[in-house]
Amino acid sequence: MAAMAESARADGRRGSRRRAQRGRRERGQSLVEFSIVLPVMLxxxxxxxxxxxxxxxxxxxxxATRDAAQYLATSDPDPTSDDHTTAGLDADQKALFIVERATRLTFQRPSVQGVLNGCDQQPKLTTTFSESTALADGGNAAYPVATAKVMTCVPFRTLFAYPFLTTDGAWILRSEREISVIVGR
Structure with a gap:
């Protein structure tokens, strides 16, 4: 009986050593799993x-692009009015004011009117604007059809440069709106 008790105590000590070793191995395994999962979670x-x-x-x-196009298209048809829009610099300046206020970014005009390119460094904006009194377009001398097109682009910088998804850590956001309105009705 005493021999059995002694044998049980020896087995118990060996078992506790095995459990201690297993516990250390499991802690190491948990650390490795955590080091693999943490970057994925981040x-x-x-x-x-x-x-x-x-x-x-x-x-x-x-x-902002839609609001700028709508503002340009609904401008006053009277050429002597302050609210009258003309194609080119006037339309661009009015659209710039609206878009810059809404986005809180500073936009530049491209070198060619109506063509939007090179948006990888600086936000850009351009417009096309026309008034038509042609009956085929739905207008007449008293109520012309104003068509305004506003194009914008912004380089969006991500927190991380995702491979295969960004170009130099940025995505180019583009927006284009064209609105035609019979002015004065």
Missing amino acids: AMVGVIIDAARLYQAWTTLES
């Missing part, structure tokens, strides 16, 4: 934050 958080920022920037740019 990447997911980064993607979620960038997606939210991207959506906010896109909706703001879309809204």
Whole structure:
């Protein structure tokens, strides 16, 4: 009986040593699993934050572009009025004012009117504007059809430079709105 008790105590000591070794191995395994999972979790958080920022920037740019096109298209048809819009610099300056106020960014005009290119460094904006009194367009001398097109682009900088998704850590957001209105009705 005493031999059995002695044998049980020896087995118990060996078992506790095995459990201690197993506990150390499991702690090491947990550390390795955590070191693998942590970068994945941080990447997911980064993607979620960038997606939210991207959506906010896109909706703001879309809204500002639409508002600028609507403002230009509904300008006063009287050429002596301060609210009258003419194609070129006048239309660009009015659109710049509206879009810059809405987005809180500083936009530049491209070198060629009506052509939007090179948006990788600086936000850009350009417009096309025309008034037509042609019956085929739906206008006449008293009520011309004003057509305004506003094009904008903004380089959106992400928190992380995602491979295969960004160019130098940026996405180019573009917005284009064209609105035609019979002015004065």
